[in-house]
Amino acid sequence: MAHSTLQKLEKLDRRWVFLAMALAVAAPLFFKIGLAPKTTPPVKEFYDYIEALPPGSRVLCSFDYDPGSKAELDPMCISVLEHLMDKGHKPVVITLWSTAPALIERNVNLICRDKYGKQYGTDYVYLGLKEGREAVMVAMGKSIRATFPVDFYGTPVEQIPLMNGVENYEQFQALINVSAGYPGTKEYVQYVTTRFAIPLLSGASAVSVPEYSAYYQSGQLKGLLTGITGAAEYEALLGKPGLALIAMDGQTMGHFVIIAFILFGNIVYFFLRREKARG
Amino acid sequence: MDFFWLSVAGLATIAVLSFLYNDNPLYKVAEHFFVGIAAGYVVCAEFYNVFLPNLWNPLTSGTDYWLVIPLLLGLALFTRFSNNIGWISRWPMSVIIGTYAGLAVIGFASGDMVLQVQASLIPVFEPATVSKFSGDPSVMNFLDILKNPLFTLGLIAVLFYFFFSVEHKGGLKHIAVVGTTLLMIGFGAGYGYTVMTRIALLFDRFYFLFVEWLQVASA
Numbered sequence: 001m002a003h004s005t006l007q008k009l010e011k012l013d014r015r016w017v018f019l020a021m022a023l024a025v026a027a028p029l030f031f032k033i034g035l036a037p038k039t040t041p042p043v044k045e046f047y048d049y050i051e052a053l054p055p056g057s058r059v060l061c062s063f064d065y066d067p068g069s070k071a072e073l074d075p076m077c078i079s080v081l082e083h084l085m086d087k088g089h090k091p092v093v094i095t096l097w098s099t100a101p102a103l104i105e106r107n108v109n110l111i112c113r114d115k116y117g118k119q120y121g122t123d124y125v126y127l128g129l130k131e132g133r134e135a136v137m138v139a140m141g142k143s144i145r146a147t148f149p150v151d152f153y154g155t156p157v158e159q160i161p162l163m164n165g166v167e168n169y170e171q172f173q174a175l176i177n178v179s180a181g182y183p184g185t186k187e188y189v190q191y192v193t194t195r196f197a198i199p200l201l202s203g204a205s206a207v208s209v210p211e212y213s214a215y216y217q218s219g220q221l222k223g224l225l226t227g228i229t230g231a232a233e234y235e236a237l238l239g240k241p242g243l244a245l246i247a248m249d250g251q252t253m254g255h256f257v258i259i260a261f262i263l264f265g266n267i268v269y270f271f272l273r274r275e276k277a278r279g
Numbered sequence: 280m281d282f283f284w285l286s287v288a289g290l291a292t293i294a295v296l297s298f299l300y301n302d303n304p305l306y307k308v309a310e311h312f313f314v315g316i317a318a319g320y321v322v323c324a325e326f327y328n329v330f331l332p333n334l335w336n337p338l339t340s341g342t343d344y345w346l347v348i349p350l351l352l353g354l355a356l357f358t359r360f361s362n363n364i365g366w367i368s369r370w371p372m373s374v375i376i377g378t379y380a381g382l383a384v385i386g387f388a389s390g391d392m393v394l395q396v397q398a399s400l401i402p403v404f405e406p407a408t409v410s411k412f413s414g415d416p417s418v419m420n421f422l423d424i425l426k427n428p429l430f431t432l433g434l435i436a437v438l439f440y441f442f443f444s445v446e447h448k449g450g451l452k453h454i455a456v457v458g459t460t461l462l463m464i465g466f467g468a469g470y471g472y473t474v475m476t477r478i479a480l481l482f483d484r485f486y487f488l489f490v491e492w493l494q495v496a497s498a
Contacts, residue, residue: 015299015300018299018300021481022481022485025478025481025482025485026482026485026489029485029486029489029490029496030489030496068480069476070483071479071480071482071483071484072476072479072480098321098324098325098328098329099320099321099324101324101328128328129328131325131328131329131333132333134379134382134383134386135378135382138382150332187386189390189391190383190386190387190389190390190391191382191385191386191390193390194386194389194390194394195389205476206472206473206475206476206479207469207472207473207476209472210465210468210469210472214395214398217398218394218395218397218398219398220390220394220398226472227472227475227476227479228475228476228479228482229475243486246486247479247482247483247486250478250481250482250485251475251478251479251482254478254481254482255474255478258474
């Protein structure tokens, strides 16, 4: 290959890389690929844990993410709510992120009210936001009623049938945390599961997963959904294909482009070095 | 009306993505709008979701007079703006730092340190994996036999990399190199997960542009 061509390729305008990546990621929206993900043990255990809960179990759901991480965690949040509704469980939903309440309310209404026609206050409840991060987690161990005296809509918890007899974590069969970072799964592990007897299941953005995998391996997490891949596997297990499964096609194509450019860069570098050695 | 707001969001997305081609006034406009709106949103969200329900409403309804203490501590934080009485802000800061340090120490010690160390102390050799391999001699079952020894050796190698009381030379150097290699694999996996997150965000934007806004693709 001519030396000048190699030099041009070495200094390839990075906008070509952006364009290739954009085309690859967007292509599956127009041409379906439909790759089926293989279920990994952390996702299977997450799924099995919810399956094994007795029907009508009260489950505390802490959905802690913001619009910036909506792409990865919204599909998880929706799938979790669908799974709970399918099994007849009763989610009590909270959030500890101040930018989350509207996002979570939309998902809760979309699934519990509109899709499954469940009764608010009896089959599910949305307590909304409480600021205070770790302090809130610990406070809920003493009294959830004192921590969340009213629900998202201002109704006192004493008037909500699903909250009858609920005092702290002990009245919940599981805690599900969908987390984009701080405060999230790490803090629930540190402040809740070690002090209070409540099993924790986590769905996290992929960035956090290397850290949370240690908690899964040690048994501190009963199941773990890993970013958009975990969400897609979970959708496949539920038999309810959603946005995560569609996104996996874009994800796969994006990875192909990255691998192709890594190979391309190395090949150009190899030939250029050989040309230079020849003088 | 819905389409109007979708279009605002769509145009803002394109304006932000236009930075990938080059820095341009459209991007600057979108960036300044975003910073301003995000700051305003957070202030409003904190005011209505935190200040009013946690402090102002209970205080003014006369149920929790003790909340005067956090109110005064909160106000004291603003003394930082004064050179003369700025020292007062150290008192609420000490309460905040003290409270969170206390919580963090307990949380870290019990949740991270003790249980993680406990989970790392596994039997190097597990006879059950061998009998499982004898019954079904597959590759996965063979790897299961190696799992615990590899984990233990890897743990020792990585810990040794951070052990500086002896010089890493001779045979010890090789242990440290193994530790470094395993750390690099860990960092590589972490970076890979980060890339996954970024691609997911990009896909979400394209989904919004082509499916929800322009409706030229279907999912």
